[in-house]
Amino acid sequence: MSLPxxxxxxxxxxxxxxxxxxxxxxGWEVVAFLDDDPAKQGQLFYGAPVRGPQxxxxxxxPGARGEPECSVFVAIGSNAARERCLALVLASGLTIPVLxxxxxxxxxxxxxxxxxxxxxxxxxxxxxxxxxGGIINTGASVDHDCRLGVCAHVAPGARLTGQVEVGDRxxxxxxxxxxxxxxxxxxxxxxxxxxxxRDSQPGQVLVGVPARVC
Numbered sequence: 001m002s003l004p005x006x007x008x009x010x011x012x013x014x015x016x017x018x019x020x021x022x023x024x025x026x027g028w029e030v031v032a033f034l035d036d037d038p039a040k041q042g043q044l045f046y047g048a049p050v051r052g053p054q055x056x057x058x059x060x061x062p063g064a065r066g067e068p069e070c071s072v073f074v075a076i077g078s079n080a081a082r083e084r085c086l087a088l089v090l091a092s093g094l095t096i097p098v099l100x101x102x103x104x105x106x107x108x109x110x111x112x113x114x115x116x117x118x119x120x121x122x123x124x125x126x127x128x129x130x131x132x133g134g135i136i137n138t139g140a141s142v143d144h145d146c147r148l149g150v151c152a153h154v155a156p157g158a159r160l161t162g163q164v165e166v167g168d169r170x171x172x173x174x175x176x177x178x179x180x181x182x183x184x185x186x187x188x189x190x191x192x193x194x195x196x197x198r199d200s201q202p203g204q205v206l207v208g209v210p211a212r213v214c
Contacts, residue, residue, distance in 0.1 A: 007097070010034045010053065010085055011075035012045045018138070019075035019117055020046055022101045031070060071095040074115055074133065079169040083151040086115050086133045104136075113150070131168070140172075149186060158190075167202060176211075 004027030009016050012035035020030050033050045035041065040050045072089050073096060076082040089096055098112045101120040106112070110124045113132035118124060123141040133151040136142055140154040143161050149168035154160060157175045164178045167186030178184065178196040185200050191207035191214070200206055205214040 004028045006031050006070040008032055008034055008070045008072045009048075009075045010072060010089070011077075012037070012040050012050050013077065015077040015135075016075040017046050018119060019073060019099065020048075022099045022117060022119060023073065025102050026099060028071075028097075028099075071097050073097060073099060073117075075117075077153075079133075079151045079153055079171060082133050083169060086151070090114070119156075137174075155192070 007023055007028040007030050009020055009030055012033040016033060023030055030048050032048050033045050034053045035050050036053060041052050043050050072094050074082050074085045074089060076085055096115045099117040100106055101118060103120045104118045104122045106118055106124045107126045109126045110128045112130045113134060115132055116130045116134040118136045119138040121139040122136045124130065124136060125142065125144045127144055128142045128146045130136060130148050131150040131152060134148050135153040137154060138156040140156060140158045142154060145163045146160045148166045151168060152166045152170045154172045155174040158172045159177045161178060161180045163181045165183040166172065167184060167188060169186060170184055170188040172178065172190045173192040173194065175192055176190045176194045182196055183199045184196065185202035185204060187203045188200055189205045190196055190211065194207050194211040195209045196206055196211045207214045
């Protein structure tokens with residue numbers, strides 16, 4: 001995990017605001033947001049200027065302690081878009097931190113992949129594995145021995161009980177519950193409040209109590 005320093009956040013939407021809060025609470029200096037939208041570029045957003053993604057390699061200005069570059073965090077809510085942008089940052093060789101809100105509880109035996117974020121009030125329990133670019137959102141919980149793929153997102157208030165497996169780019173919706181030892185395929189969407197009691201295949205949408213394929 002990187003020590004706090006200067007941080008560029010790729011994204012300038014609602015998710016980026018929450019990531020910025022986590023970063024600042026953890027001691028990072030957010031120096032700029034990066035966004036493709038020309039209408040946002042040059043504007044002030046959540047306490048820092050918005051620049052185009054071409055600003056990715058260097059920091060916008062020299063740091064107070066003379067650092068030549070910033071770390072970069074991809075804060076894009078879309079799982080697929082976040083995966084693409086994360087790959088670009090990884091290819092650049094820049095440092096991508098893991099961000100954990102000070103109010104979250106993360107087991108010392110949990111493993112968090114590059115570019116993962118654990119939001120306020122979230123819990124990640126023993127021997128859980130969160131893949132690269134994963135989001136454990138506000139108040140969510142991931143219990144022991146769960147495994148989340150690349151750029152999976154556990155939305156606010158969702159609950160993964162023990163030994164759950166979640167595929168790449170899958171969204172577990174707000175307030176959803178997944179019972180123990182269930183395997184959820186890649187690119188799934190689990191609707192808000194759903195209760196998943198059986199395995200799913202890739203690319204499915206699951207809703208209801210108990211959850212069914214929509």
